[in-house]
Every structure is written in structure tokens, then in C-alpha cells.
Amino acid sequence: MSQVLIVGPGAVGCAVGGALIEAGHNVTFCARQSFTRVSVTEVGGRSAVFPARVITSEKEAAPVDWVLLCVKAYQVPSAADWLRASVGRQTKVAVLLNGVEHRERVAPFVPEGVVLVPVVVELPVSRTAPGEVVWHRHARLAVSGGAAGKEFCGLFSGSFVTGETTDDFITRAWQKLCLNAPGGAILALTGLPMQVFHKAGIADVARAILKECIAVGRAEGAKLDDALIERQIAAFLKARPDEGNSMYADRMAGREMEWDARNGVIVRKGMQHGIPTPVSAALVPLLAALGPSTG
Numbered sequence: 001m002s003q004v005l006i007v008g009p010g011a012v013g014c015a016v017g018g019a020l021i022e023a024g025h026n027v028t029f030c031a032r033q034s035f036t037r038v039s040v041t042e043v044g045g046r047s048a049v050f051p052a053r054v055i056t057s058e059k060e061a062a063p064v065d066w067v068l069l070c071v072k073a074y075q076v077p078s079a080a081d082w083l084r085a086s087v088g089r090q091t092k093v094a095v096l097l098n099g100v101e102h103r104e105r106v107a108p109f110v111p112e113g114v115v116l117v118p119v120v121v122e123l124p125v126s127r128t129a130p131g132e133v134v135w136h137r138h139a140r141l142a143v144s145g146g147a148a149g150k151e152f153c154g155l156f157s158g159s160f161v162t163g164e165t166t167d168d169f170i171t172r173a174w175q176k177l178c179l180n181a182p183g184g185a186i187l188a189l190t191g192l193p194m195q196v197f198h199k200a201g202i203a204d205v206a207r208a209i210l211k212e213c214i215a216v217g218r219a220e221g222a223k224l225d226d227a228l229i230e231r232q233i234a235a236f237l238k239a240r241p242d243e244g245n246s247m248y249a250d251r252m253a254g255r256e257m258e259w260d261a262r263n264g265v266i267v268r269k270g271m272q273h274g275i276p277t278p279v280s281a282a283l284v285p286l287l288a289a290l291g292p293s294t295g
């Protein structure tokens with residue numbers, strides 16, 4: 001049994017926290033608002049409810065075996081106090097974020113030498129109330145092989161979540177970005193669910209974003225084939241017309257959105273490699289302008 005702290009008990013945090021409780025670990029949720037139980041439901045499947053240990057002040061936290069950071073990418077700096085309180089020399093920190101900058105975003109907030117485990121989260125899940133989540137399709141967490149990655153996967157054995165090691169984490173993370181970069185931006189900017197991909201010209205916008213994402217990903221070392229573009233477009237067109245995604249949900253709720261980790265990163269890394277990314281560069285200020293802070 002491991003001592004695990006979940007920082008950010010939102011959709012992903014509650015789902016993986018529930019899985020870890022199910023697997024027999026001692027789990028504490030670090031939250032801004034308390035709740036008493038975690039309820040995890042699979043669409044068309046089973047529900048499980050677990051009593052939740054929740055703390056709301058970093059003064060109640062102490063170093064643990066594992067910290068799982070499950071906030072949105074732009075919220076990482078706000079979690080610094082939790083990390084300071086809960087990460088000791090032996091603590092391993094798993095970073096459950098979309099995007100490809102797991103280490104860059106978190107390393108400034110943990111002591112040098114602490115083991116970071118970037119995670120690609122393949123677990124579509126929504127929070128329906130504090131401590132209450134609904135997931136569907138699959139529940140996979142992918143990490144690099146190696147001792148820490150294997151240990152991370154082992155934490156989930158006996159639960160509904162599968163931990164998988166991969167020999168090529170960079171490719172896996174960029175493949176996920178190829179879904180998130182066009183999907184998030186297009187739904188957020190149009191304010192429409194997946195049906196939008198059937199409207200004139202929209203699939204071509206997605207193709208243009210994908211081309212940039214693939215070019216930059218390849219420069220970063222990801223193995224991304226050209227056929228990925230039409231595979232991804234076909235998946236968008238096949239999606240349920242009323243299906244959303246998290247950028248869309250955040251846009252509809254007037255919340256901040258994760259555009260920097262999904263679209264800004266293509267521009268940033270493109271510049272580093274001398275790869276032009278005009279489409280992403282045009283999307284970024286449009287997405288930023290939708291944010292709550294800009295009014």
C-alpha cells in the first residue's frame with residue numbers, strides 16, 4: 001500500500017483517486033473545497049463510491065510516496081504550495097496533464113532530483129459534482145518504461161484503470177496533442193460540439209493545425225506519419241454530433257481554457273525549431289481573447 005496525494009480532485013483526479021482507493025492505497029485529495037466521498041461511474045457500466053480523505057490546506061500535508069498532479073496545465077503554479085508540502089526526497093511526482101510539457105511545467109515547483117513521471121491520460125471523464133465523476137470508452141494512463149514508470153503502473157493493479165508503459169512516450173504524447181490541438185481549439189472558438197466538423201471548411205482548418213502539430217512533433221522526436229491527419233479527421237467526423245471536449249466545456253462555462261498547453265506549445269516549439277506555424281499563431285490570440293481575464 002502506498003501513501004498517495006492527489007492534487008486537483010477534478011475529473012481526472014477523482015477518477016484516478018477512486019481507482020487508487022479501489023486498488024487499496026491510502027489516498028488523500030488536496031482540494032480547494034472539501035467533499036466527503038468519491039463516486040466514479042462508467043457510462044453504461046458500474047458505479048463505485050468510496051469515502052474520501054480530503055484536506056484543504058497545505059499545512060495538513062506531509063511528504064508521501066506518490067503525488068499525482070491532476071490540475072489543468074495553467075493551474076500548475078497555483079499548486080506550488082501543495083507540492084512544497086508533500087514532496088520529500090523519496091516522493092515521486094506523476095504529472096497527469098494534457099500537452100507535451102509535463103516536465104517543463106512542473107520541474108520549477110519541485111526540489112531538484114525529485115523523480116517526475118509524465119503521464120498521457122487516455123481517460124475521457126467529466127466531473128458532475130464535487131467528488132463525482134463519469135467516465136467512458138477507456139481508462140488508460142501511459143508512462144515511459146523504467147523503474148518509476150513501472151511502479152506507477154503497478155499502483156493501479158486491481159482497479160478499473162490500466163497503467164501502461166511505452167518505449168516511445170514522446171510519440172504517445174504528440175499523438176494525443178494531435179487530437180487535442182485541433183479538437184479543443186475548433187470547438188472552443190465556434191462554441192459548437194463535434195457536429196461542427198461537418199460544416200464547410202472546418203475539417204480543412206483541423207488539417208492545417210494537424211500539419212503544424214505533426215511538423216513540430218517530428219522535430220521534437222515524435223514518430224508521426226502523414227496518414228495521422230486523415231485518421232484524426234475521420235475520428236472527428238465519426239464522433240457523436242453532440243459530443244464536446246474539455247476546452248468546449250470550459251468555454252461554455254466561461255472558465256479559463258488550456259489553449260497554451262495545446263496550441264501555444266505548437267507555436268513556441270515551432271519557433272525553437274524554425275518551423276512556421278501561422279495557423280496556430282492565429283488561433284492563440286483568438287483563444288486567449290475568450291478567456292475570463294480578458295473580459
Ligand SMILES: NC(=O)c1ccc[n+]([C@@H]2O[C@H](COP(=O)([O-])OP(=O)(O)OC[C@H]3O[C@@H](n4cnc5c(N)ncnc54)[C@H](OP(=O)(O)O)[C@@H]3O)[C@@H](O)[C@H]2O)c1
Pocket residue numbers: 007008009010011012013030031032033070071072073075078079080082096097098121122123124125126127246258
Ligand atoms: N477530463 C478529461 O477527460 C481529461 C482527459 C485527458 C487528459 N485530461 C487532462 O488532465 C488534466 C486535468 O484535467 P481535468 O479534466 O481533471 O480538470 P478539472 O476537472 O478542471 O480538474 C482540475 C482540478 O484541479 C483543482 N485545482 C486547481 N488548482 C488547484 C489548487 N491550487 N489546489 C488544489 N486544487 C486545485 C480544481 O479545483 P476546483 O474544483 O476548485 O476548480 C479541479 O478540481 C488537464 O491537463 C486535462 O487536459 C483531462
